[in-house]
Amino acid sequence: MDLRIFTEPQQGATYDTLLTVAKATEDLGFDAFFRSDHYLRMGNVDGLPGPTDAWITLAGLARETKRIRLGTLMTAGTFRLPGVLAIQVAQVDQMSGGRVELGLGAGWFEEEHKAYGIPFPKEKFARLEEQLEIVTGLWATDPGKTFDFHGTYYDLTDSPALPKPAQRKIPVLVGGHGPSRTPRLAAKYADEFNMPFASVEDSERQFGRVRAAAEEAGRGGDELTYSNALVVCVGRDEAEVARRAAAIGREVDELKLNGLAGSPAEVVDKIGRYAEVGSRRIYLQVLDLEDLDHLELISAQVLSQLP
Numbered sequence: 001m002d003l004r005i006f007t008e009p010q011q012g013a014t015y016d017t018l019l020t021v022a023k024a025t026e027d028l029g030f031d032a033f034f035r036s037d038h039y040l041r042m043g044n045v046d047g048l049p050g051p052t053d054a055w056i057t058l059a060g061l062a063r064e065t066k067r068i069r070l071g072t073l074m075t076a077g078t079f080r081l082p083g084v085l086a087i088q089v090a091q092v093d094q095m096s097g098g099r100v101e102l103g104l105g106a107g108w109f110e111e112e113h114k115a116y117g118i119p120f121p122k123e124k125f126a127r128l129e130e131q132l133e134i135v136t137g138l139w140a141t142d143p144g145k146t147f148d149f150h151g152t153y154y155d156l157t158d159s160p161a162l163p164k165p166a167q168r169k170i171p172v173l174v175g176g177h178g179p180s181r182t183p184r185l186a187a188k189y190a191d192e193f194n195m196p197f198a199s200v201e202d203s204e205r206q207f208g209r210v211r212a213a214a215e216e217a218g219r220g221g222d223e224l225t226y227s228n229a230l231v232v233c234v235g236r237d238e239a240e241v242a243r244r245a246a247a248i249g250r251e252v253d254e255l256k257l258n259g260l261a262g263s264p265a266e267v268v269d270k271i272g273r274y275a276e277v278g279s280r281r282i283y284l285q286v287l288d289l290e291d292l293d294h295l296e297l298i299s300a301q302v303l304s305q306l307p
Contacts, residue, residue: 001275001306002031005295006073006229006283010038010112012047015057017289022061024292025068028299032069033061034103034283037076040112044249055088062096070096073194073229073283074105074175077127078118082134082154090139090165098166103173103194104132125181127153132189136172139165175229177202179209187213192225194283197258200270203228204277227281228274231259234267234298244294248287260284264301271306 005025009018022033037054041047058070070092075085085104093100106124107113113120121127130151141147141161149156174186175194183206186193193210195203203226211221233248233255235241241262245252255261260270260282271282288294 001271001279002281003298003303003306004032004034004069004281004283005030006034006036006285007289008036008038008042008285008287009057009289010036010041010047010051011043011045011287012041012049013052013289014049015052015060018052018057019061019064020292021286021289021295022065022068022070024295026065028295029303030068030295030299031281032071032101033065034071034073034101037072037074037079038109038112039079039118040109040115042109055092058100059092059095062092062099065096065099067099069099069101071101071171071173072103073196074103074173076107076109077104077131078107078113078120078124082131083138083156083159085131086135086138087163089135089170090163093165093167093170094163096166100165100167101171101173101192102135103175104128104135105175123153129185130154132172132174132185136189137161139170173227177206179206183209183213184217186210186224187217187219190224192227192281194227194229195279196229197231197285198228199258200273200277203274203279207278225280226278227283228279229283229285231255231261232267232284232286232294232298233259233261234264234294234302236263236297244288244291247291264297264305267298267302268305271302 025033039051054072089102106128110120138161147159147161171191173192174190176182207226214221233244260267
């Protein structure tokens, strides 16, 4: 079971804060540092000093870390043209020495689009499918050959399909709760399927749908990695759990129900339940980025107990 640190910088974080967390992620033995791709705060926070761009952040971290994987949950398909995105991600992969992963989603938060003048189309899912085909197709095109795509939303002619990533194939993540179209897209394009903020039971059902879609598409169900994203709140005792829950504006009982919360033993046990239904990777949504002791505790008493 891999444990990855997943941050939400739109809630309020500078690049320097993210760098500190990423370096702690690397030093403490976690597998990867991921971040969301949003430009507007959510909920009852001020979001100061304002948003940071996901791929500019990851480019910086690519040069200041050595081991950890770097990526997005999820890059919003509405933010970037697919050809431009393929260039950006390939370049950051080169900058990192081949440690980048791309989570790509349709985009959903209409308010941030209004706030920054980004078009918010109605047919987001159909666009996402074309984006996945273009990005993966550009990277897969042999050097010296060109890539063409003529779809409903995007048209590429005689693209040199450059630059190439450092990795032979950048892992692509697709995720979500949709019962039919999402599994189909994952089966066709993804190396990893991520189930965000879901129960063990719902994860098991959705993993099953993705496995079935993969087999229908001519792939083995086990060719994909299955993962979860879950909020984390761990404490050495009940008082510490309550303090950490209060710091992120959440209730302990709710966190225990919907996330990974409680003592290290409780969290290890719940991770085991996700593992039993096929999850092989957990993205720990860390909401208090100033609390590095939290990461140290998880590393020492949760990560160390996992197979």
